[in-house]
Amino acid sequence: MNRSRAARAPRRLHLNVNILHSGFLPSAWRPAGSDPRAFIDVQHYIRVAQIAEAGKLDAVFLADNAAIVDQIHFRPITALEPTVLLASVAAATRHIGLIATASTSYNEPYNIARRFATLDHVSGGRAGWNVVTTADLASARNFGRDAVPDHAQRYARAAEFTSVVKALWDSWEDDAFIGDQAAGRFIDTAKVQPVAHQGEFFSVQGPSTLPRTPQGHPVLVQAGGSGDGRTLAARHAEAVFSASQSFEEALAYARDLKSRAEALGRGxxxxxxxxxxxxxxxxxxxxxRRRRDELVDLIPWDYSLARLAGILGITPDRLGLDQRLPENLPLPGGGNGNHTFFNATLATARRRDLTTRDLTTRELIRELAGGGGHRVIVGTPEQIADDIERWFRAGAADGFNLMPDVLPDGLQAFVEGVVPLLQRRGIFRTDYEGPTLRDHLGLARPPGRSAESAAA
Amino acid sequence: MNRSRAARAPRRLHLNVNILHSGFLPSAWRPAGSDPRAFIDVQHYIRVAQIAEAGKLDAVFLADNAAIVDQIHFRPITALEPTVLLASVAAATRHIGLIATASTSYNEPYNIARRFATLDHVSGGRAGWNVVTTADLASARNFGRDAVPDHAQRYARAAEFTSVVKALWDSWEDDAFIGDQAAGRFIDTAKVQPVAHQGEFFSVQGPSTLPRTPQGHPVLVQAGGSGDGRTLAARHAEAVFSASQSFEEALAYARDLKSRAEALGRGxxxxxxxxxxxxxxxxxxxxxRRRRDELVDLIPWDYSLARLAGILGITPDRLGLDQRLPENLPLPGGGNGNHTFFNATLATARRRDLTTRDLTTRELIRELAGGGGHRVIVGTPEQIADDIERWFRAGAADGFNLMPDVLPDGLQAFVEGVVPLLQRRGIFRTDYEGPTLRDHLGLARPPGRSAESAAA
Incomplete structure (x- = not known):
């Protein structure tokens, strides 16, 4: 029923902002207007979330790492744990969705089910879980391992982990809570059942300690680039953060993922x-462009070269700043490389400029705004709105996971400049239409166990 | 230096409130003024915390369970995960300390170190971690185990776990952060070092992803009743939640614990x-007393009998409501029983009344206000203040972990009635003297690695 209502409604653009501490640019903390301590200052995250809410965005998004995975002598990292941080943001906001990243490789499903259910309860139905499998060695070594589990193993664990978490979220039926003060009946225990899961990776009896959450399930988010990633996303994800540099690639990706999901019986x-x-x-x-170049120039070139070399899987000495990329780059190996970022970076490098030659490494780093593999648009609000509208209308994107150059002012500029254009063009909301993240994303509330039984 | 300042200051009483959802009484959710949904309503926890803050209390405290461990057909349980919940409470309060329970048996030290460090950062230095080892089978079965690890094993893991967490909290020196925008120097990486822990239970490389927290370490809390518990508390705990029914027992306990701590070189x-x-x-x-009896009468007697029988380690059929407790009760066995609650309950049962006989089971349940093993005072604000002052002045307690009968109104009555008396008698603060939980508790800030090296 929810599903058909959503299908009848006009298609709407969705916009999240990725609060990558001071902003996407590794040098974002350096301009005079930035606060270098922002990465550990809850007020910074609250301010960004409040700007996002003023702009009627769908959600804020927090990445996470379970280790120091970047060069902190020069730049901030994701330091604060996202679920705890977003619970504070929840108390200072009313509508904005709150998506936190947590790893399936270094957590237990019972704990993750409870933490995200709690975030959904305390935020009145605004929680999302970005499921990651964590591919770096430094994280592995913080959890008793000498090596990163291989790609297939990580995704097998992630798939079972996610299923267990969903089962725990459904272990209380929606109407299990009674709360009859006069009769002294608190919970209908017939409606709270074990999950009794016995699998390859986990044995979890359940039920959860928590009543079903406002959203039924917190929204499941995934970043499925690899084949295994797409399979997991097609099965479970309700929002996917992809990394597509070109319109054609994005269109192909969106179609592939949606047809995989439909093949699994999802609408x-x-x-x-x-x-x-x-x-x-x-x-x-x-x-x-001046703003971009000034920010890129504040990044040490050695750092940018090392970062680019890391994505390409080569040593930095093979890159010359004023040369083109070497030919015959090795494909990311061992099942653990990040194919998505590799391909995206290569696509940018080979995007011919006006002189019809490949970009030099220096030009490439500028185009990538320092690197990272995500698409960069440099321009006026009108240009950005045009690009967003084109991708959206063609179905190359249902929306975007925004990564402003510098926070909060890059988001402020987007909300003041781009959002009104998108609203005038009729593709973005002018106000929230409901209280939950599912409402913003136009996602149906998962029916839960009792409704499933009734339908069977 | 901090230590000697603290020693010169007049000794002050410390008061925490345990936000046990609707209140300590299992029937606390049933009176007309209570909200049955309070146990999952963040606004309830915020309201209680704000009342505690208005009363200048030290902290709110949240217990936790990683399973349903009580009879939810009749009563609420600890449902929401405490660190996430308290991060929301942090955003709605300014001074009150925030102590969350987390288990060392079913978590990883790296994750716990980050979550509590994050809570300390987002609250401006108000976090505390109540270290528990989790003794129930239902929790074990949510984490892949068929049996509860034995007592000694749990405490050995807890000791190593706590040491690793403290090492991670100290893995960044206090002045590792530079944030020099002009020079582009963000962190002094020489001051961020691995912990390189290899132990019986854990292998953790570190460092943490997080700068040292406002408190250096979140305050370490423990509830050390057993021998192993006292050893752990003496080594690590900065606040101990004990369960003493009698003044003499409390005095002996406090002296024992403090002498154990001093034997380990702690001041x-x-x-x-x-x-x-x-x-x-x-x-x-x-x-x-009428209020107490009305609340106890709202608890099903079967429930109270089962609960009491559970603490005593016998089947409920051995208890007659109008008979005294059976003789020759078995001591809690297997190293997993809760000796503290057993002894406390027995002490109450044998507290002779005016007719010099032991209490009947019904009278005992009334005296215990439904059970649970913690001491109950039933009386006027004056009587309660007298009792608190006596225990405090004699050194039987440094303060109390309050568990009001019903929340929030039992706490409101305490703050309005008892707190002003304690303030007038000069043993309780009339305002906060600093921003952190350590300030409230008069605890020194742990010096951290660089200061230790300098001292060596």
């Missing part, structure tokens, strides 16, 4: 594809 | 002993 409205998008905004395109 | 100011205390307040003693 066409079950899934939102939201490519990453870094925005660098200026009053003119030239001003925006 | 006399390193540790606060805070027995649990349920308060049932009335304008007259008779009114308070």
């Amino acid at each position: 066409p409205e079950a899934l939102r594809v939201l490519p990453g998008l870094t925005t660098i905004i200026g009053d003119t395109e030239a001003a925006a | 006399p100011e390193a540790l606060r002993v805070l027995p649990g205390l349920t308060t049932i307040i009335g304008d007259t003693e008779a009114a308070a």
Whole structure:
């Protein structure tokens, strides 16, 4: 019923903001207007979330790492644990969705089910869980391992983990709570049942300690680039953060993922594809490019070269700043490489400029706004709105996971400049239409166990 | 230096409130003024915390269970995960300390170190971690185990776990953060070092992802009743929630624990002993007793009998409501019984009344306000203040972990009635003297690695 209502409604654009501490650019903390301590300051995250809410965005998104995985002598990292941080943000906001990343490789499903259910309860139905499998060695070594579990193993664990978490979220039926003070009946225990899961990775008896959450399930988010990632996303994800550099690639990705989901019996409205998008905004395109170049110039070139080399799987000495990329780059190996970022980076490098040659490494780093594999648009609000509208209307994206260059002011510029254009063009909401993240994303509330039994 | 300052300051009483959802009484959700949904309503926890803050209490405390461990057909349980819940409470309060329970048996030290460090950062230095080892079978079965690990094993793991967490909290020196925007120097990486822990239970490389927290370490709390528990508390705990029914027992416990801590080289100011205390307040003693009996009468007697039998380690059929407790009760066996609650319950049962006989089971259940093993005072604000002052001045307690009968109104009555008396008698603060939980508890900030090296 929810599903058909959603299908009848006009298709709407969805926008999240990825609060990557000071912003997407590794140098975002350096301009005079930035606060270097922002990465550990809850007030920074609250301020960004409040700007996002003023702009009627769908959600804020927090990445996570279970180790130091970047060069902190020069730049901030994701430091604060996202579920705890977003619970504070929840108390200072009313509508904005709250998506936190947590790893299936270094947690237990019972704990993750409870933490995200709690976030959904305390936020009145605004929680989302970004499911990651954590591919770096430094994280593995913080959890008793000498090596990263291989790709297939990590995704097998992630699939079972996610199923157990969903079962725990459904272990209380929606109407299990009675709360009859006069009769002294608190819970209908017939409606609270074990999950009794016995699998390859986990044995979990259940039930959860928690009544079903406002959203039924917190929204499941995934970043499915690899084959295993797409399989997991097609099965479970309700929003997917992809990394597509080109329109064609994005269109192919969205179609592939949605057809995989439909093959698994999920409806066409079950899934939102939201490519990453870094925005660098200026009053003119030239001003925006100046802003970008000033920010990129504040990044040590050695750092940018090392980062690019890391994505390409080569040593930095093979890169010359004013040369083109080497030919015959090795494909990411061992099942653990990040194919998505590799391909995206290569696509940018081979995007011919006006002189019809490949970009030099220096030009490539500028185009990538320092690197990271996500698409960068540098331009005026009008140019950015045009690009967003084109991708959205063609179905290359249901929306975007925004990664502003610098926070909060890059988001402020987006909300003041781009959002009103998208609203005027009729593709973005002018106000929230419901209290939950599912309402914002137009996702149906999962029916839960009792409704399933009734339907069977 | 901090230590000697603390020693010179007048000794102050410390008061936490245990937000046990609707209150300590299993029937606390049933009176007309109570909200049955309080146990999953963040606004309830915020309201209680704000009342505690208005009363200048030290902290709110949240218990936790990783399974349903009580009879939910009749009563609420600890449902929401405490660190996430308290992060929301943090955003709605300014001074009150925030102590969350987390288990060392079913978590990883790296994750716990990050979550509590995050809570300390987002609250501006108000976090505390109550370290528990989780003794129930239902929890074990949610984490792949068929049996509860034995007592000694659990405490050995807890000791190693706590040491690793503290090492991670110290893995960044206090001045590792630079944040020099002009020079582009973000962190002094020489001051961020691995912990490189290899132990019996854990292998953790570190460092943490997080700068040292406002408190250095979140405050370490423990409830050390057994021998192993006291050893762990003496080594690590800065606040101990004990369960003492009698003044003599409390005095002996506090002396034992402090001498154990001193034997380990910790100063006399390193540790606060805070027995649990349920308060049932009335304008007259008779009114308070009526309130207690009405609340106890709202608990099914079968439930109270089963609960009491559970603490005593016998089957409920051995208890007659109007008979005294059976003789020759078995001591809690297998190293997993809760000796503290057993002894406390027995002490109450054998507290002779005016007719110099032991209490009947019904009378005992009334005295225990439904059970649970913590001490109950039923009386006027004056009577409660007298009792608190006596225990405090004699050194039987440094303060109390309050468990009001019904929340929030039992706490409101305490803050309005008892707190002003304690303030007038000069043993309780009239305002907060600093921003952190350590400030409230008069605990020194742990010096961290660089200061230790400098001292060596």
